[in-house]
Amino acid sequence: MASEESAGRLNFIEQIIAEHEASGRFGGRVQTRFPPEPNGYLHIGHAKSICLNFGLAAKYGGKCNLRFDDTNPTKEEDEYVRAIEEDVRWLGFDWGEAALFASDYFGQLYEWALKLIQDGKAFVCDLSFDEMREHRGTLTEPGRESPYRDRSVEENLDLFARMKAGEFPDGSRTLRAKIDMAAANLNLRDPVMYRILHATHHRTGDAWCIYPMYDFTHGQSDSIEGITHSICTLEFENHRPLYDWYLDALEIYHPQQIEFARLNLTYTVMSKRRLLQLVAEGLVSGWDDPRMPTICGLRRRGYTPAAIRNFCDLIGVAKFNSTIDVVQLENSVREDLNRHAPRVMGVLRPLRVVIENYPEGESEELEAVNNPEDESAGTRPVPFSRVLYIEETDFMEDAPKKFFRLAPGREVRLRYAYFVTCTDVVKDADGRITEIRCTYDPATRGGNAPDGRKVKGTIHWVSAEHAVQAEVRLYDHLFAVPDPNEVAEGQDWTDHLNPQSIEVLSGAMVEPSLASAEPGARFQLERTGYFCVDSVDSRPDRLVLNRTVSLKDTWAKVQKQQLQKK
């Protein structure tokens, strides 16, 4: 399936698939699955796995199942199932008819447990939680066999049936595989197959009070579904021998488990536990807080599915435990939005400008390009009048030579409009600048001078009387340090939260075309960044914009360099 030229670019999983194709192990078939546990929201790390699994299926002409690994009723909820489905779909993937659930296999799993008991490979153990831990041994010392290990098949069958019937309280007994208490791999020291849990399951309700463990479920689920390549993260590498053991003992179809390194991002925490804590403690506004690395957070932030897919593609797949620089993610949205987002003008921190020689009470419409990267996007009219707003940072009273924007006596271009020259600066009693006075050159209408003279700077603007006020939310990294997981003695990871991760600007002014923007609409505020209309808080009469990511800012870089020189 892989083309000749990309043959050298295969990642290690594709290489394994190629070997299987050569050996004929799976008859040329490739089938994968994405197996989330419905106990939390999906995040960008899951996106890596989703893109990998669905991507492989698409590349090799196979299919990828969405299967919920719902074997623990105490943690799993329907809300998460719906959210996960929505997120996977939004990312652009399709799992066919319906999502699958490990809980659909509870009946079959029970039958298989019976078979292992009958084969003398499983037993009911009465050890308490603490006793079992004591028997397990340590990393360096072997464990001791359970005193219940040699029960007869009949007794095991009877006890297991009564466990299922609900005769015993939670934690009183388990069904365990009989493997090897001296195994160096702790997972092989007679692992628990079933535990007693009198809990209501989100799908099977109260039909069961015994639930299979992950290890006794996952491989068999893969087997039932005819999965060929069961791709999971590195921490399951130690579980592979057990995955294989169950499949072999059961003598059923045997998929190949392959482990890869999960995604880590700088300035981000990715563990479900920590993300849950951020939400539960109100450290963020919710799972979909635009600063969260969750799929719904990124969506609300303005990220596109294509940007996320492209990012996942770019970072590659390997077994090395790496941390990707978050700028890589940011770069992926910029790249996508640059090509597709319509341009619009808006000032975040308005500074009033009066064009002294422009007639009072008059206005006109200028033509602005919607997207210089896409001619088919066309143009739109933008109103111009005597009083405008420009960006506060686009004016400097005492400007260095490298500052190409407005300053007393300097001429700049107002984008798509006219050349203007600053003639005066108006200040209040405290010496704060309240207004800039300018003159404009009527001959430069549209932005070009007939005499051919050039200006170094072009700045954006909005007409004061036509402008729409908006609340703009500027986001920065949720954490102030590259690795929030690294905490010093006596510190907590939440101490690394970035107090400047959100800045709300309530008085932004944007061009009137934005008045009708739909929730979720994405666009570029020229020279500033990419923004989207907040899907939760924005109202027709109260526009709320989220900054997805800023534009690259060469001027900021120049300033930084000059600061460093000093």
Place this chain on the structure above:
RNA sequence: UGGGGAAUAGUGUAACGGCAGCACGAGUGACUCUGGAUCACUUAGUCUAGGUUCAAAUCCUAGUUCCCCAGCCA
């Protein structure tokens, strides 16, 4: 101190005994009605020490560092 994994420019990722390449970053320049975008150039790497070989990132030996495992979580 047992077992299982992993180490290639700043960050990621290729090269499968035969020219260490690519992306992002960083730097320089060109261009530009976004200090955006684009284009060109530059920078910078095989964990260490031995060995095998005409030839080693790749094979061998010894070491170093990092990650995972002692849930009736997944």
